[in-house]
Amino acid sequence: MSDSIGFAGACALILMSLGLLFDLVGSIGLVRLPDVYNRLQAGTKCVTLGTFLLLLGVLVRFGCDATGVKALLCLWFVAMTSPTAAHAIARASHRAGFRLWSKSVVDQYAEDGDARGREEAAP
Amino acid sequence: MWRALSCFLFTFLVWLAITWSLAPLCLGIGLAASVLVAAALRDIELQDAPLLLLPVRLFFALAYLPVLFAYVVQANFDVAYRVLHPKLPIRPGILRVRTTLKSAAGRVLLANSITLTPGTLSVDVVGDVLYIHFILVPDPRDEAEPRRMLARFERYIARIFE
Known part of the structure; x- marks a missing residue:
């Protein structure tokens, strides 16, 4: 088994191992x-790249078939949604009153009052 | 009408790619689902997206991907270093930074790019102001540094969406 995975299989294994490492x-x-x-x-950085590499490994392993194309679509989907979700969570946390860690040095978002009600006022 | 039709086509193409099958049952379900999605989203406006139909803009969108990917890899080693370091060398904080981008799609892409790259996370966008959480806040004496971090993305995004 192990001597029949071929070049693509080896590349896929390397990609997946790297992905797992970042995860x-x-x-x-x-x-x-x-x-x-x-x-x-x-969460956004390491897990995005980790998942990216895992899916890339799947794509390399399976090529352009049903599984590979699904991996490619997931890649695109993760890249679009992961940062958006992180922004939503961060913004919601701040507005819900979760302060920054006590050793944080600056919070200009709080100085601007969470930017609440400034959407209309902004030039 | 044009919007609903393009939404239907796009949805159906994604369905075809996901199922990777031309069996009549699959196609039928896909058609029905695509019509439903297009009908449900008929009021959603696709601001700025048609700009990508211009070849030049599409070219810069594709050229942007490897640039972004390079920064993402750099970001990962940076965060990995801070996370694994026994002393946890972080100095977090939220800064307000102005962007020069005007279009909504451009600002969204900029905010998402910032989230994926070294030590920065977009918390909110209000008008042309981005609130960015830094895992390592730049030296306050160097006021231009946050601007520089944005400028390296704005160069590309301006060519895609402005």
């Missing part, structure tokens, strides 16, 4: 970082 780092970040905003940073 792991992202998960460690979720545990270690202090507040919701920093955790979102780990």
Whole structure:
């Protein structure tokens, strides 16, 4: 079995291993970082690239068939939705009153009152 | 009408790609689902999206992908370093940064690009002001630094959507 995966299979394995590694780092970040905003940073960056590489591995392994094309579409979908979701969570958390970590240095968003009601006033 | 038709076509193409099958049952369900989606979304306006039909803009959109990907990889090593470092070297905070982009689609793309790249996360966009969470806030004496971080994306996005 192991000597029949071929070049594409080997590339796929490498991509998937790298993807898992980044997903792991992202998960460690979720545990270690202090507040919701920093955790979102780990969540959006490492997990996006990790998932990206995993799906890319699937694409390389299966080529242009039903599974491969699904992976490609998922790639596009993850790239579009992951940062948007992170923005929604961060904004909602801030408006719900979750303050930044006590050692944070600046919060100009709070200074502007969450920018509430400024949508109309903005030039 | 034109909008609903393009929405239907797009939905149906995605359906074809996902199912990867031309069996009559699959096609039938796909057609029905696409009509439903197009009908449900008929009031949603596709602002700025038709701009991508211009070849030059599409070219820059495609050229932007590898640039963005390079920054994403760099972002990952940066965050990985901070997360795995025993002392957790972070100095977080939220800054307000102005963008020069005018179009809504351009600002959305800029905000999403910022979220995916080194140590920054878009919290909110109000008018031309972006509120960005930094995992490592730049030195306050260097006021131009946040602007520079935005400018390197704005160069590309302006060519796509402006």
